[in-house]
Amino acid sequence: MSIKIRMRGKSKGGVAEVKALIKHPMESGARMNKKTGKPYPAKYIDMVTVAVNGTPAVDAQWSGAVSANPYMAVKVKANAGDEVSVSITDNTGAKGTSTIKLK
C-alpha cells in the first residue's frame, strides 16, 4: 500500500511554501514492546524528494527521530500553476507520491 501524503502549496512572489502531511508510524526501531521485551521493528521514512515540474528541488534524508505522521514544510522557487510533487520511500521500501498544482 502506498503511503498517503496530503499536500498544500501556495506561491507568493515566485517563492512557494509547500506543506506535506504524511501518514506514517515512523518507528525508529528503538521502542520496546513491553509485553514481548523485543523492540518494534524499524519502519521510518528515510528518503524524501520535493520536485518542481519534475526537477528535484529538495532532497531530504530522515532518521527515525522525525515524529510519527510527519509534517514537513519547505520553500521552493515556483509560481502559481507549477506542479510540485513530494516522493517518499521508507526503510522497508514502501513508497508514496503526491503531486499538486500550486495556487
Place this chain on the structure above:
Amino acid sequence: MKRRSFLKGTLATGAAAVAVNAGLLTPSTVLADWNAKAFNAKTTDDALSGVFGSASTADSGDIKLKAPAIAENGAVTPVTVDASGIDGVETIAIMASKNPMPLVCEYTFASNAVGYVSTRIKMGQTMNVIAVVKAGGKLLKAQQEVKVTIGGCGG
C-alpha cells in the same frame, strides 16, 4: 544530486537488485544512498563529520531557528529552520544533541529551492536542538535549548 537520482531510478526499476547480484555494485555502494554513517553516529560531532566531512562550525545569527522553549510532548517538537537570509544554502541538518543518534534529518537544496525547513522531531529529554547550515562552503550553526516534560522515546 545526479548520482542519487540515478540510484533512485535504478532502484525504482528493480535493476539495482540485479546489479548487486551480478556484482556490479557492492551493497555498500547502494546503501550509500542513505547516509547510514551520519545517522548512526552517537555524537553530534560524528554526525556532522558524516554529513559534511567536518565538525567545525561557526555560530551564525542569520539562521532563524524556531523551537519551543518548553515542549510538553517531546515526541512532536516543532522545529523550523529559516536560512533564507543566507545565499547559496546547500544543506540543512537538524540534530537533537542528546538523542541516542543525534542526527534527525538532513535536507539538500537545489538552486530552485530556498533554505527553509519546518518539521516535527522526537526528543527524549531536555536538550539542545542544533541546526547546521552549509552555505558557500561554510558550516554555520544555531542552537536552542528545549525543555522536554514528557519524553518522546521509549514510550
